[in-house]
Amino acid sequence: MPKAYASVRSTAAHSPSGCGAVKRLATALVACVLLLVAAHPARAEIELVFGTYAADKPSATVRKYRPFLTFLENQMEILLEEDVTIGLKISKDYETSIDDLATGRVDFARFGPASYVHATDRNPGISIIAMESKKGSKRFRGVIAVHKDSGIERVEDLAGLSFAFGDELSTIGRYLSQSYLLDAGITADQLHGYEYLGRHDLVGEAVGAGKFSAGALKESTFKELVAKGVPIRALASFDNVTKPWLARAGLDERVLEAMKSVMLSSQNEEMMKRVAKNGFLAGSDEDYDFVRRAMIRSQGF
DSSP: OOHHHHHHHHHHHHHHTTHHHHHHHHHHHHHHHHHHHEEEEOEEEHHHHHHEEESSSSHHHHHHHHHHHHHHHHHHHHHTSSSSEEEEEEEESSHHHHHHHHTTTTSSSOHHHHHHHHHHHTTTEEEEEEOBBBBTTTTEEEEEEEEOEEEEEGGGGGSSSSSEETTTTOOIIIIHHOOOHHHHTTTTGSSSSEOSSSSSSHHHHHHHSSOOOOOOOOHHHHHHHHHHTEEEEEEEEEEEEEEEEEEEETTOOHHHHHHHHHHHHHEEEEEHHSTTTTTEOOOOGGGGGGHHHHHHHHHOO
């Protein structure tokens, strides 16, 4: 018991006014506690969840994103003057990841362009935080590859032959490549057959092994496979747009702006490159209009 309080209790036992003294002391102690709380208020905590799909083993996905998410937490705490915690949710496939963002089960996510279009169709309130940069540009290339020794010289020559696509929701692996084939007069009915193989590397390896006459994959994977000795060559190439990082509908505007500030700051460029090879650029919904057009066009494939 505090000495002052014990002294007052002792006085109260022998004095009619002692009870009042105890009450006055208790009131003073409460006031001191309130002043201390006001001087050192508890920091509010912002809890966020980042979502992505399992393009690799879950352990590899964690290793890829966790350092960046920890950095983002720390920088947002400085900007917002609140504690920030970011969890990680790894979905099993494209569709689940899209559903997680559209329904708000995750607060922000990294998608491919076609997945972004599907997500905004589900929930128009989804917004772009930033777009990944490719050497300062928002565009990069997709490739239609054939076997190195193939006699195929033009896309039109693929009529009557087989084709390997990537994932059914892939921008390059499906929508843009099918739109490109349609522009060359090649429809699904004019192919001998086609399959969706999922990953870009599986497409390139299947073409190199002679299982398909041609296939669509991103240029960076094409170059990696060629460097490893997979016998493929580029028949044609086409534009794609870089991946967007997205915020769920209804995310606190202060939180959204803090994310943008961290990801687009030139001071944070080196850390940003650990998760996006060339950093980030500001983006808008209009950057993905040509992907939308290709997705609509591919419905006629």
